[in-house]
Each structure stands twice: as structure tokens, then as C-alpha cells.
Amino acid sequence: MQIGPYTLRNNVFVAPMAGVTDRPFRQLCKKLGAGYAVSEMAASNPRLWASEKSSRRTDHAGEMEPKAVQIAGADPHDLAECAKFNVERGAQIIDINMGCPVKKVCNNWCGSALLQHEDLVQRILDAVVNAVDVPVTLKFRTGWDRQNKNALTIARMAEEAGIAMLTLHGRTRADGYKGDAEYDTIAAVKAAVGIPVVANGDITTPDKAKFVLDYTGADAVMIGRAAQGRPWICREIDYFLRTGEYMPPPLVDEVRELMHEHLPAHYAFYGEYLGVRTARKHIGWYVEDLPGGEEFRQRMNRLESTAEQLSAVDEFFKSQHRYGDRLQYRPAHPDDDAIAA
Template structure:
């Protein structure tokens, strides 16, 4: 699959997720086969462009592949300026967020709230596309609510505005993350426009990924929440989608080693004052796939020292490996 001038490694992408898709997590997902990873959502508000938090979100390195940055906002000129600033900082693809259902985002008329105003959508897309010399992509939902599914209309506006690829989450804003994602509307959009379409929503296995690609005709799929605590999912999906081959998941030993390295990277990336807090949620997600009924999480969450956190985590993981040998 291509986005503008960029050839992606494969058709399995990591979704941008606020508070999650930082540099350490993107690196891990890229290592296990994510063909493209996106930064966390960046606000178009000029007051936050040069903050420490924004700089962390923009952190990138060669082993992450293409530097794709997502921006969010509602003012066309601010969005254009934000895109240009991010390109100056090294963004190679700009993704526009019109899919986030969070109230704090929608209150500012950003994210999926914009789907109610197609003329404003068009203004934003044209301003951003004209402001940068890199590919611009768009992420949306199927509509604002079940009575107002206008993704075909938005898809046509996107294509006419110069958007290079469109990601569609198979829910409306009203649905939030409840119920099941549907793919009929993604399929309809794919039939209505010629730019690449990326299917998103509830893709949590290799079999589901292939079924969604086959049904919708989408050019790629995007995985979000299913990657939490399960970054090796990309490897399994890529092999099944591209080669119809089922591969074994990494060994428990490999998983434990990667978990430890990930937590170490979080400590280094965020610093000791913040890293141990970020690590807590990732360890909780990893435990769901390794030892879901463990009481270790409560113990781990009481630790407020990075070094102690690593020592305790390594001891716990070693105890799991020792039990596996028995």
C-alpha cells in the first residue's frame, strides 16, 4: 500500500491513541510488524506546540519507519499552521483526527464533532493539504450518530480535497466504543472513492483482520485497543493477511524479555518522575495476556520508584517462567 510517495511495509497499521502511542510503544509495534505507526494526537492550539509534552509526542527515530503525526482542531488556519510546524519538526505524513469521540475534544468542535459540519471539514482539509508538501490523511467515524452516517459524503470531500488515504472506524461518535463495529459503511465508502481506505474498529485477531479486508475491500487495516499488552499481534496479522500463514506467537520468554525492555524504555523516555506511572497501565495490559487473574498488579501499582519497579517486575516474570518449566 502507498500513501502519497511512501510505500508502506505492509497493510497492518497501528492506530494513534492518546496516552499510548508514544515512541517506546510505537517502536515495539514496529518491531513486531506494524507497517505504519502514528504519534499521539497533537492539538492545533499554538500555545501547546512547544511544550515538553508536545516534544515527547513528536519524538521519533529511524527504527519507527515513516514519521506520521496526527493533529486535531477545528480552526482551518490553525490546523494548517499546526501541520506546517509538525512538518518542520520532521513529520512525513500528517493525519487529521475527525474520529475521536472524547467529550473534551468534541466540546472544542474537534475530533468526530466535525462530521456534523461537512463545509468546515472541507475547509480544514483544503487548508492543511495546501499548507504542507507531505501526504495528508484523514481518520473519521461513520458519522455523528446512527441517523447521520455521512461517511460517504465525507470520503468524497476528502478525495476532492487532496487527502491521500482515509481511515474509517466502524462506529458513529454516538457509539463511543460500545457495541460492535460494523463494516458495511466502510465497504460502501471504498466503493465510492478511489483513494486508499483503511478499515478500523474491533480488529483483534489475524482471522478478523483478513475477514474485514476481504469484506470491505479496504486497502489496509488499523489496529488500536487490541494491541495493548499484545504488540506481537501485528506479526500474526501480517503473516495471515499476506501469506495465509498462521505463525506461533512469541515464546513466553521472549514476551517477558520484551515487557521488561518496554518498561525500561518508558522510564528512560519519560524520566523517573513520570515513567513509573506510565508503566503501570502497560503492565496491567500485559498481565491480561500472561496471567489475567494475578494479584501482582495491586502490588506493582503501589511502587513509586523506577528501579524498584523493574526489580519487582523482573522477579515476577522470572517466577512465571520458572513455573512454566515445571
């Protein structure tokens, strides 16, 4: 799998997810088998570039290459300048967000709202591609609503503009994350263009990943919510795609060690006050399908220091040994969807 000059180690990617795919989480996903991971979306409004939130979202210090930043906005000039700004800060790939269905994004005519205005899409693609000398990719949806699907038009437009890779979520903006993702449109886009196409939406298990790749002919799959609390899902999918066999669940001791890696990195990234609070959701995802997980999550959410939190998490995973050497978690449900930008 190739994006511009970058050869990726496999075709199992982690989706950009607001509030989730920060640098510590991306780094962990890459370590655990993800061939590629994209940052949370960075606003193209230049007044926001210096904000603490935006600075974190574009912080790639020490991250495994290639370093990819997703940008969001509706003004071609601002998006082009944002792309240049992030390349100057170390971004090696720029991804344009035309896939986010969230109201606060679409109300500003960003994300998937752009799909209603093909002329504006064209100007944005041309402006960003011409602004930087790194590969530019596009993440988008099948259309604005089911009566107005224009993914084929957008895909051809993107290829002509010089976009290096397409990621297509198999839902419209109006669908949000409801119902089932459809893959016929992804298959049609793959057949219509000569650049790599990544399939996204409802890919939660190794079996589903293989089905989607076979059905669509896509070059890669992108995993969203299924990676929350299970960053090792990428290696499980990659292993299944290569061998046709299932990896066993991770060892309890391995996950204990991963928590001692992920949480301190998270705390260092956010600081004590914000770190303990933003870590709660990650910890909740790690434990939600494990014995005693919900009771522990409620108790852990009352802890106010990183030291207490890390110690409690360590004790929780030590307690999992009573159920066996490997985690006894409930498999991801096939109806779960990737809440991805």
C-alpha cells in the same frame, strides 16, 4: 501499501491512541510487525505546542520511518500551521483527527464533532493539504449519529481535496465505543473512492482482520486496544494474512527481553517520576491475561521507582516459565474494541 512516496511493509497498522502510542510504544510495534503507526493526537492550538505534553507527542527522534503525526483541532488556519510546525520537526505524514468521540475533544468541536459541519470539514482539508508538501491522511467515523451518516460525502470531499489515505472507524460519534462496529459503510467508502482505505474498529484477532479485509475490500486494517500489552499482534495478523496459519504465542524469554527494551525506553522518554507511573498501565496490559497477572499488577502499582518496577516485571516473566516456554495468555475477546482517536 503506499502512502505518498512511502512504501509500507504490510497492511497492518497501529491506531493512534491518546496516552498509549507514544514514541517508545510505536517503535516497539513497528519492530514487532506493524506496517505503520501514528502518533497520539497533537493539539492545533499554538499556545500548547511548547508544552511538555505536546513536545512528547511530536517527538520522533530515532523512530522508524515513515513518521506520522496526528493533529486535532477545529480552526483551519491553526490546523494548517500545526501541520507545518510538525513537518518542520520531522513529520513525514500528517493525519487529521475527525474520529475521536471523547467528550472533552468533541465539546471543543474537534474530532468526530466536525462531521456535523461539512463546510468546515472542507475548509480544514483544503487548508492542511495546501499547507504542507507531505502526504495528508484523514481518520474519521461513519457520521455524527446513526441518523446522520455522511462518511461517503466526507470521503469524496477528502479525495477531491488531495487526501492521500482514509481510515474509517465503523461507528458514529454517538456510538462512542459501544456495540459492534459495522463494516458496510467502510465497504461503500472503499467502492466510492480511488485512494487507500483503512478499516478500523473491533479488529482484535487474525481471523477478524481477514474477515474485515475480505468484507470491505479495504487496503489495510488498523488495530487499537488489541495491541495494548500485545504489540506483537501485528506480526500475528500479518503472518495469518500471508500464510493462513496462526503464529504460536511468543516465547516467555522473548517477552522478557522486550520488557527490558520497552520499559527502559519508556523511562528515558518520561523521566523517573512520570515514567514509573505511566508505565503501570502498559505493564498491567502485558500481564492481565497471564496466570497471576492481576495479583502482580496490584503489587506492582505500589512500587515507586523504575528500578524496582523493572526488577519486579523481570521476576514476574521469569515465573511464567512454570507454565511453559510460551506465554499462556487468554486470547483477545472478539468484542473488544480499539479505543483509538
